[in-house]
Amino acid sequence: DTVLTQSPALAVSPGERVSISCRASEGVNSYMHWYQQKPGQQPKLLIYKASNLASGVPARFSGSGSGTDFTLTIDPVEADDTATYFCQQSWNDPDTFGAGTKLELK
Amino acid sequence: EVQLVESGGGLVQPGRSMKLSCAASGFTFSNYGMAWVRQAPTKGLEWVATISYDGSSTYYRDSVKGRFTISRDNAKSTLYLQMNSLRSEDTATYYCTRDGTYYYPNWFAYWGQGTLVTVSS
Numbered sequence: 001d002t003v004l005t006q007s008p009a010l011a012v013s014p015g016e017r018v019s020i021s022c023r024a025s026e027g028v029n030s031y032m033h034w035y036q037q038k039p040g041q042q043p044k045l046l047i048y049k050a051s052n053l054a055s056g057v058p059a060r061f062s063g064s065g066s067g068t069d070f071t072l073t074i075d076p077v078e079a080d081d082t083a084t085y086f087c088q089q090s091w092n093d094p095d096t097f098g099a100g101t102k103l104e105l106k
Numbered sequence: 107e108v109q110l111v112e113s114g115g116g117l118v119q120p121g122r123s124m125k126l127s128c129a130a131s132g133f134t135f136s137n138y139g140m141a142w143v144r145q146a147p148t149k150g151l152e153w154v155a156t157i158s159y160d161g162s163s164t165y166y167r168d169s170v171k172g173r174f175t176i177s178r179d180n181a182k183s184t185l186y187l188q189m190n191s192l193r194s195e196d197t198a199t200y201y202c203t204r205d206g207t208y209y210y211p212n213w214f215a216y217w218g219q220g221t222l223v224t225v226s227s
Contacts, residue, residue: 033213035151042217043151048206054215086151090211094167097151 002026004087004098011104017075020101022087024068031091032070034063037100038083046085047072079105108132108216110202115221118192128185128202128218135183136160139205142176142187143214144198154200155187159208169195192225199223 003025012018022032030050035043045054047063050070062073074081082105087098114126126142141156155176156165164176175188185202199220206215 031211031213035214042201042219043214044217045206045213045215048213048215088151088213090213093165095153097153099150 001094002028002089002092002096004089004096006085006087006098006101008099009102009104011106012077013106014079015076017073018077018103020072020074020085020103022065022070022072022098024070024089026092027067028089028091030066031089032063032065033088033090034061034072035086035088036081036083037086043086074103077103077105081105108204110204110216110218112200112202112218112221115200115223117224117226119227120192120194120225122192123188123190124192124223125189126187126200126202126221126223128187130183130185130202130204133204135178136180137208139210139212140176140178140185141203141205141214142185143201143203143217144196145201145220146195146198149198152198157185189223192223194225197223197225 005023032050034047037043046061051063064071084100084102086100109131111129118124142154157176161178173191177186199222201220202218203214204216205212
């Protein structure tokens with residue numbers, strides 16, 4: 001299975017820019033997607049196919065990358081962005097998720 | 107507005123069966139593939155099974171093959187997951203998801219609120 005590696009946690013101040021990385025153990029073309037999960041809630045799609053903003057998602061969120069290295073950027077970060085962010089690939093079977101990056105605000 | 111509402115979770119003994127349902131609304135159910143994704147307590151996300159828009163194709167992760175069956179009733183806009191021979195490692199919140207588009211590879215565009223399945227004696 002394709003392993004997706006994310007840093008476990010980040011802490012930033014409101015108004016700053018934050019980049020969350022996801023590295024795949026093998027190429028996934030552009031089929032990397034990003035989700036936000038707040039405590040006690042279901043995940044929510046933010047970015048699909050590496051750089052496409054999902055419907056209703058603020059333009060503060062953006063995605064980039066291809067192949068094996070991908071980044072989710074939030075600029076500027078707001079207090080409501082406190083959550084865990086997961087990457088997911090759908091190019092190689094089976095679909096796999098990263099372990100998640102917990103974003104905390106200072 | 108897309109809505110996915112799961113039901114059927116609860117406490118079940120190892121080796122027993124349970125059937126989950128997901129009632130969909132706010133979109134043309136028969137146009138989209140659907141999937142189940144699970145999350146063990148305080149753990150990450152894990153894809154479980156996918157079904158095509160018309161039910162003709164199904165896909166499973168290896169650990170549930172032969173034990174779980176995904177199905178759908180397009181007339182009722184409902185997705186199902188029949189889980190047999192349940193194991194403790196199947197304990198998780200199960201999310202119903204809808205595909206983002208009509209073709210593959212795809213992504214999980216919409217998620218239900220989840221239903222908790224606890225496998226324990």
